[in-house]
Amino acid sequence: MSSASASVAATTQRPREELESVVIRFAGDSGDGMQLTGSQFTQAAALAGNDLATFPDFPAEIRAPVGTTFGVSAFQINFGARKIMTAGDQLDVLVAMNPAALKVELHNLRIGGLLVLDTDEFDERNLKKAGYAASPLNDKSLDKYRVLQLRISDLTMEAVKESGVSKREALRCKNFWTLGLVYWMYGRELTFTTDWIQRRFGKEPTLAAANTAALKAGHAFGETAEISGDISGFTVRPADLAPGLYRTVSGGEALAWGLVAGTQLAGLRLFFGSYPITPASPLLHILSTLKQFDVVTFQAEDEIAAACSAVGASYAGMMGITSSSGPGVALKGETIGLAIGTELPLIVVNSQRAGPSTGMPTKTEQSDLYQAVYGRNADAPLVVLAARSPADCFEVGIEAVRLATRYMTPVMLLTDGYIANAAEPWLVPDVTKLKPFPATFATDPAGFHPFRRDDKTLARNWAVPGTPGLEHRIGGIEKSYDTGHISYDSANHQRMTNVRKAKIDNIAHDIPAQVVEQGTETGELAVIGWGSTFGPISRAVSNMRGEGFDVSQIHLRHIWPLPANLGELLRGFKQVIVPEMNTGQLVTVLRAEYLVPAKGLNKVSGQPFKIGEIETAIRAALEQ
C-alpha cells in the first residue's frame, strides 16, 4: 500500500476494466453528507443507463455525536449492466470517511474489495471514538482488501482554497471530492452534479464554487494520479431495460403519485391526514406539495386524529387516506374499526419498521402483517395490499383506491422503511392510458337507506352530506341490514357480520389470479414472499434456477383477501418456503388458510435479506 497523494503525476491511463455490476457503499459521519453523495451517484448511474437499487441506511439520531459508531450514516447502491434486484449482499467498494464508518461497515466488504479511506480522519481521537485500540492502517487487518489511503481532507482543502470559504466549509466539501473520484472510477459525467450544485447553492456562489472545485479535483485526481498501482477505471455498460422514458423514483414519491392517480381515476379528491413518524413522513411531505391536484393534507395532533379526519373526509365524499408506521397504526385501530362498521372508504398506509414499541425506527422490518390482517377488536375484515419495491408503490396506490371505493372499505397498504426511502429506475407510465373506475354517490331518495347494498359487490351506497333528500345518520353502533337504523337485534348482527366478511372475501374474485413470477406452476419448491423481499427472492430464485434447481417464485401483492387460486397453486409444490423479515407471519396465514406445510425463513436484523441467505435455504430444501 502506498499513499497515493505522493504519486500525483501525469501518467498513462490504463484501459478501463469492464464490470457487469458493482455494489458501492458510502459511509461516514451523519454530518458528512453521505445520503447526498449516494443519491447523486444514483442519479449519475441512472443517467448512464444502469439498472440499480439503493439502500439508504441512516441512524435514528438526528445528530449523533461526531465520530461515533452510532452516528454512522451510509448509502448503498448496486448498479449494473444487468437487471438489478437488490441493493447488494456484499460490497465491492466501501468508501469510509472516518474510523467509525470503517469499524461499522468493513464486515460488509468482500475479500479483495476496494476500500477508500480518508486517512486525515484517522487520528488518535477519532480512532478512540470509534473504539480502535490501534490504528487499523498500521496493523495487518486490512490486508485482505485493496486499500486506497487518501488524504481526502487535505486534498479537499487544497482544491477549494481559491473559492474563499472557511476551513469548516472547506472540509464540508469532502464528500464532493470523494464523489468526483468515484465518478472518475466509473467513467461518469460530472454535469448532473455540477448542475445540481448550481441549483442548490445558487444563492451562495462561494459554496457553489467550492463544492464544484472539490468535485472536479476528486475527478482530476483519478485521471492524473496513478492510484496505488492496481486500481484502474471501470466501465459498467447500460443495462438492457425496456425502451421508454425513465426516471428514478423513491417509494414515497411513487406512492404519493399512485394515490393521486388512483383518486383521479375514481373521480374523487384526495384527503390526507397524518401525524409525523419515521419512516412514514415522506408521504406527508410529498403530498403537501401536490395541492394543485386538489390534494388536501392535514397534519393532525396525533395518529388517532389523523385517521379520524380521513374518515370524516371520506364520509363527506373525498378519498380519505392516513399513513403511519406500526405504532401509529396501532393507535388508529379503533378508527379503522369505525370505518369498517360504517363501511366508508379509507386507505391506511403502514411504512413498517422494526419493533415492538419504538423498536428501531429507521430499520426495516415486515412484522406488521398480523396487525394488518387481524389487528383489530371484533370481526373486522379489511383489504391488505403490499408493495414489493419503490416503483411498485405507484400501482399498489392505485389498486388501494380502486378497492376502497368500489367496496366501501378500509384498505391497509403495507410498505416498509426500505421501500419508502430506497429509489430505483422507473419506466414512467402514461397515466392517461389507465382505466378509470369512477366512484358513484347516491342521489336518488327513492328507496334510499344508507346501508342499501350493491347486489354484486355488497358495497353499501355512498351518500354524502350536501345531497338533498338523503339525510341519514350512521355510526359505530350496529345497523339494521334492512333500514340502516341502529339495531341491537342479535340475528341482524349475525347477518351484518356475515355480509361484512362476505364483502371482503368476494374481493378475491376481483383481483388478478396469482401468477408465478419465475419457474413452473407446479414442482419441487415454491418460494413465496410479499413486500420488499421481492428483490432478493427474485435474484436468489433466478440464480438457483440457473444452477438447475426446480424452484419457482410467487410474490403476493394482495395479502387479504388472498388471490382465489393461491391455495391450489401452493398445493402444486412439494415444498413451500416463505422468506419474511419477521418471525413468521405470512407463513402462519398460509398454513391456516390452506393447510399447506409451508416453512418460514425469517430474519429481523433490521437489514434486508441477502441473496445468499435465500439461496442457502433453497439449496438446503432441495438437497435434503
Next chain:
Amino acid sequence: MNVVPEKLTAKDFATDQEVRWCPGCGDYAILRGVQNALALIGAKKENTVFVSGIGCAARFPYYVATYGFHTIHGRAPAVATGVKLANPELDVWVVGGDGDMLSIGGNHLMHVVRRNVDLQLLILNNEIYGLTKGQYSPTSRAGTKSPSTPMGSVEQPVSALVYALGSNARFIARSIDSLQKHMPEVLKRAHAHKGTSVVEILQNCIVYNDDVFADITERSIASDRQLQCEHGKPLLFGKDKNKGLRMNTQTLSLETVTVGENGVTEADVIVHDEKNRVLATLLAALEPPMPVALGVIYCDPAPSYETGVMAQVDAAKAKAPNPQLNGLLRAGYTWTRS
C-alpha cells in the same frame, strides 16, 4: 320557476327514531333547544351535519333529521375537522358530553379550537359519566361520590370554557338545559360566528347526578346565580338587576357589588365587552357563590382553519392551472432508452 323553500320548523328537524335518554334527562330539553335553533337560523337539512363521539350526549345525531355521524369516544372534533375540510360549505355541529370532550377527547378539543375550524361545538356538561353508569367525570367537583370514588373524588375539575380559552378559542358561550328561550339565541350566535364556537350547556343527569347545578338553577336563587352577558351592557344580575360585577384592581378579580349601596353606582359595574379576552377569562371561571356567566362570554373572530387551508389549495391551483399527472411524473431528471 322559483320555488320558495318552505320555512322549516323545529319539528322538521326531529327524526322518527325513538329517543333513548332516561325520562327527565336534561338532554331532551337541549335537543329541543337545538331543533328550535336550527329552525331559527333557517338551517338546510342537507347541508347540516351533526358529529358526535360516545356518551349519552353523543346519541344526539340520531335524533336530528340532518346528516349525522356518531363516531368513537372523544374523536368527534377530529372527524368533524375532516368533514369540514372535505366540504367547507357544510354546516358542522359537534355534540359531546364532559367525558367525551374533556377527558378522552381533551386533546382533540384543544386542537380543533386552536385551529379555529368553523363549527359549533356543544359540550353538554352534566359533571358525570352517564352511559357507563355514574362514575365521576373531569368536570365533577372534588369530593364527588361515585361508583369509582366511593370515598369521594380527590381530583380538581376542569372548567370547559376556561380550557377552551386557554386553547385560544375565539368564541365561548354558556347556557343551561332548562333555559329554553336563552339556548336557541346563544346557538344562533354560535352559528353566526365563523370559527370554532364553544358552547357549554349545563345539563342535569337526573339518574346519576341529579340537581348538581341546583346552586345555579334553583328557582329561589337563580337570579342571583345567573349572569346574562350582553355585549355593551353592564354586567348586572339579581332579581332587581341591582347587583353587578366590579373589577377589584387590588386583587385583579371580579367582585359582586350592589348598585345603590356603599356609594356604588351603575358606572362602577363592568360593561360587558365580548372582545375582551381577559374579562372573558374572569367571567368564564366564575362559580357559585358568585353568579355563573351565561350567554356569549367571548366572541372575537379570527380567520377560520378551513378557509386558510382551501386558500392554499386555490393558490396552488391558480399557479398551476389544469395540472397533468403525466407532467408531474416526468418532471426532473428523466432519460430515454431506445
